[in-house]
Amino acid sequence: MRDVFQQELHEVQERLVEIAELVEVSIENAVTAFTKSDVGVAEDVIENDVRIDELTLALDELAINILALQQPVARDLRIVVSALRISSSLERMGDMAEHIAQLARYRFPERAVPKGLKSTFAEMGRLDVEIARSLTRLLRTQDIALANQIRDEDDKVDELHASVFDKLLSERWKGEATATVDATLASRYHERFADHAVSIAKKVQYLATGDWAGADDVHA
Amino acid sequence: MRDVFQQELHEVQERLVEIAELVEVSIENAVTAFTKSDVGVAEDVIENDVRIDELTLALDELAINILALQQPVARDLRIVVSALRISSSLERMGDMAEHIAQLARYRFPERAVPKGLKSTFAEMGRLDVEIARSLTRLLRTQDIALANQIRDEDDKVDELHASVFDKLLSERWKGEATATVDATLASRYHERFADHAVSIAKKVQYLATGDWAGADDVHA
Numbered sequence: 001m002r003d004v005f006q007q008e009l010h011e012v013q014e015r016l017v018e019i020a021e022l023v024e025v026s027i028e029n030a031v032t033a034f035t036k037s038d039v040g041v042a043e044d045v046i047e048n049d050v051r052i053d054e055l056t057l058a059l060d061e062l063a064i065n066i067l068a069l070q071q072p073v074a075r076d077l078r079i080v081v082s083a084l085r086i087s088s089s090l091e092r093m094g095d096m097a098e099h100i101a102q103l104a105r106y107r108f109p110e111r112a113v114p115k116g117l118k119s120t121f122a123e124m125g126r127l128d129v130e131i132a133r134s135l136t137r138l139l140r141t142q143d144i145a146l147a148n149q150i151r152d153e154d155d156k157v158d159e160l161h162a163s164v165f166d167k168l169l170s171e172r173w174k175g176e177a178t179a180t181v182d183a184t185l186a187s188r189y190h191e192r193f194a195d196h197a198v199s200i201a202k203k204v205q206y207l208a209t210g211d212w213a214g215a216d217d218v219h220a
Numbered sequence: 221m222r223d224v225f226q227q228e229l230h231e232v233q234e235r236l237v238e239i240a241e242l243v244e245v246s247i248e249n250a251v252t253a254f255t256k257s258d259v260g261v262a263e264d265v266i267e268n269d270v271r272i273d274e275l276t277l278a279l280d281e282l283a284i285n286i287l288a289l290q291q292p293v294a295r296d297l298r299i300v301v302s303a304l305r306i307s308s309s310l311e312r313m314g315d316m317a318e319h320i321a322q323l324a325r326y327r328f329p330e331r332a333v334p335k336g337l338k339s340t341f342a343e344m345g346r347l348d349v350e351i352a353r354s355l356t357r358l359l360r361t362q363d364i365a366l367a368n369q370i371r372d373e374d375d376k377v378d379e380l381h382a383s384v385f386d387k388l389l390s391e392r393w394k395g396e397a398t399a400t401v402d403a404t405l406a407s408r409y410h411e412r413f414a415d416h417a418v419s420i421a422k423k424v425q426y427l428a429t430g431d432w433a434g435a436d437d438v439h440a
Binding site: 064067068071073074077078081084085088165168169173175177178180181184185188 | 284287288291293294297298301304305308385388389393395397398400401404405408
């Protein structure tokens with residue numbers, strides 16, 4: 001019975017990694033679609049999100065079956081409950097990537113990235129991709145150093161997010177309303193993407209350290 | 221043993237209603253703060269959110285303890301897992317209310333609601349408050365008619381959300397960048413608030429009908 005349970009927990013972990021890998025592909029493509037106005041790649045992100053949603057639903061069902069059939073307690077129970085929450089955050093990360101890709105689609109053949117903010121969004125996109133890669137590695141290896149790395153990268157994303165608003169609200173900003181709307185939404189999506197990764201990293205960290213309160217911080 | 225369990229489930233339900241009531245107060249105050257530029261009320265929302273977060277954390281701990289100690293199966297298990305998800309959505313609704321209130325704070329003593337969008341935001345705010353009230357009643361009574369009502373109200377919020385962008389992106393929009401940024405963010409927060417309510421309504425509906433797949437729809 002315990003062997004079956006350990007095997008099932010391993011299956012949960014593998015599936016989380018699989019979803020995280022798809023999220024990684026989504027954000028890479030979303031950043032390309034957004035920064036290069038590539039509509040084909042934007043379509044890939046939208047298709048990929050359907051798959052992410054399916055896998056999330058299947059993983060949730062697996063986790064609930066484990067709860068019902070194995071009735072785990074203590075740390076094992078926390079692992080399964082955390083898996084439910086991690087899958088939910090991964091699913092939202094996929095949504096954020098999709099939203100970024102959709103901005104490219106809406107503006108095509110115009111560029112979605114507003115003038116004067118190209119380097120900022122290039123850097124935000126690079127950080128989000130880096131965060132997604134660190135997250136997949138964290139879920140695969142449980143190497144807690146990666147959790148701290150994700151937190152540091154998120155701090156940089158937050159700074160860039162604030163700098164976007166500083167620019168939009170400065171006297172010197174001459175962008176049209178379309179550019180202002182796109183920059184506002186794109187910046188928010190990039191920032192939320194990183195937030196969800198931090199939220200997941202905290203949960204993985206908790207599982208390693210037993211510090212549940214920190215992992216459950218709703219202001220991830 | 222079963223009696224204790226039923227009592228605990230009842231406790232979970234009562235606590236969800238309690239959190240939903242606080243979210244209702246938050247969105248009422250957030251809408252007032254935003255539409256009337258009332259900074260005092262905005263502060264109330266921010267304080268109230270700390271309480272919502274604490275209650276959410278406590279409810280999650282209760283739900284996890286129930287899973288560990290009562291080891292529920294079948295429908296009982298679904299109820300507890302759903303409670304974890306509902307509390308997470310309620311917590312996000314509180315965050316959206318807080319974000320709306322913060323827009324009022326940032327712009328004070330200026331008005332946060334951009335000219336030309338006053339009636340749109342008044343209506344979105346009214347609908348979000350209505351949705352929050354319906355949601356509290358739904359969680360209290362499990363009256364499924366309220367779930368459909370929330371869905372209808374959300375459809376109206378979505379239409380208004382789309383109309384905000386139509387206006388911002390039209391030739392006639394003469395607002396400054398600050399107004400454009402505020403309208404974009406405020407509209408998004410109002411729309412997400414309603415989305416989370418629909419997501420909760422689907423879960424309650426599932427519990428009444430057993431249609432898990434629909435309740436777990438990640439695109440609530």
